[in-house]
Amino acid sequence: MKRVTMxxxxxxxxxxxxQDAARHADRRYGDALTSLAHRAVQQEKYTKMVDFINNxxxxxxxxxxxxxxxxxxxxxxxx
Numbered sequence: 403m404k405r406v407t408m409x410x411x412x413x414x415x416x417x418x419x420x421q422d423a424a425r426h427a428d429r430r431y432g433d434a435l436t437s438l439a440h441r442a443v444q445q446e447k448y449t450k451m452v453d454f455i456n457n458x459x460x461x462x463x464x465x466x467x468x469x470x471x472x473x474x475x476x477x478x479x480x481x
Contacts, residue, residue, distance in 0.1 A: 412471035424472070431468040438465065 406417040409423035413430060417423035438461050445451045455462070 412467050427468065427471045431465070431472055434461070434465050434468055438462070 403480060407467050407481060409420050411427045411430070415426060434435060438458065441458070442451070445454045452473050
């Protein structure tokens with residue numbers, strides 16, 4: 403038996419290296435941010451923007467979690 407170190411990202415996926423985990427987290431964050439930004443720019447008026455934000459609170463929470471995952475990984479590099 404041998405000990406194996408894996409890296410887990412916020413979405414629960416396991417990665418064999420820190421570099422792979424960081425790339426995965428960056429890609430997921432970028433995809434989520436791009437998708438949300440694309441939908442946001444399609445809104446035309448203030449009231450529609452307010453409705454859009456209110457209706458997509460879960461997407462903002464997901465972005466926050468993905469960003470925290472990236473920030474945590476970047477914090478590990480500074481130590």
